[in-house]
Structures are given as structure tokens and as C-alpha cells.
Amino acid sequence: MDIDWAALGQVFGVSLVASVGLVGVFTLGILGTSAGKADGSQGGGGTPVLARRTGAYVCFALCAAAVAYGIYIITAP
Template sequence: MSLDWTALGQVAAVSLAVTVAVVAVFALGVLGLARHEGARAEGDGTSAFGFAQAGLCFLACAAVVVYGICLIVPQFH
């Protein structure tokens, strides 16, 4: 049995990079929700920006998860 160590390293590196990216985007979504709540509590009219930021970030995270599931489940091919 022989292993292609280069391919294994590439898969590990891409997996780590995508995981870090998804966590960072999710954190930006939480930050957007915090800004939305803070602006709403102060009565500021700029709370829509934080809500839009959170929505886009969470939508991006969901898209990555759905793409990963589509890659794994053979019935979706």
C-alpha cells in the first residue's frame, strides 16, 4: 500500500484553510448582529448595515456547508 503524501497534504491544507475562513466569516456575521443590536439600542438609524452584514455572512457559511454536503452525498451527483 502506498500513500500519495502530497495529495494528503494538499487536502489537509485546503481543509484547514476553508475551516478557518468559514469560522472567520461566521464571526463577522456575529459581529454584524452585535452592531445591529447596539445601533438599535441606541436608537441609531444605521442598524440595517449590521443586519445586512450578518445576513450575507451567514448566507455564505450556509452555502459552504451545502456545497460540502453536495460533495459528500453521492445521490446529489
């Protein structure tokens, strides 16, 4: 039995980068949906709530697309 260590290392590296990246994007989405001030700003010249929420929804859409692509790859003939 012969193990291709280079291929195993590539799979490990790509899996690590993809999982950390996906968790990071999801975290940005969570931060974007957190409540701001009632006047629509984060305070002190911050980003308006509408822009933060839009960015958060884009992050969640990227996460959903990554999950859907993973399911597609697993189930593709």
C-alpha cells in the same frame, strides 16, 4: 502500501483554510448582529445597524451555502 504525501498535504491545507475561513465569516456574522446604540449607530461615526445586520445576514448565507455545497459533494453520485 504507498501514501501520496503531496495529495494528503493538499487535502490538509485546503481543509485548514476552508475551516478557518468559514469560522471567520460566521464570526463576522455574529459581530454584525450584536446590538448597537438606539440611535442606529455604533457610536462616533460608526456603521448604521441596518448595514451591519445586512452584512451579517450575507455572512450567514455564505456559511449556509458552504455547508449545503459540502453536503452536495458528499451525497453526489
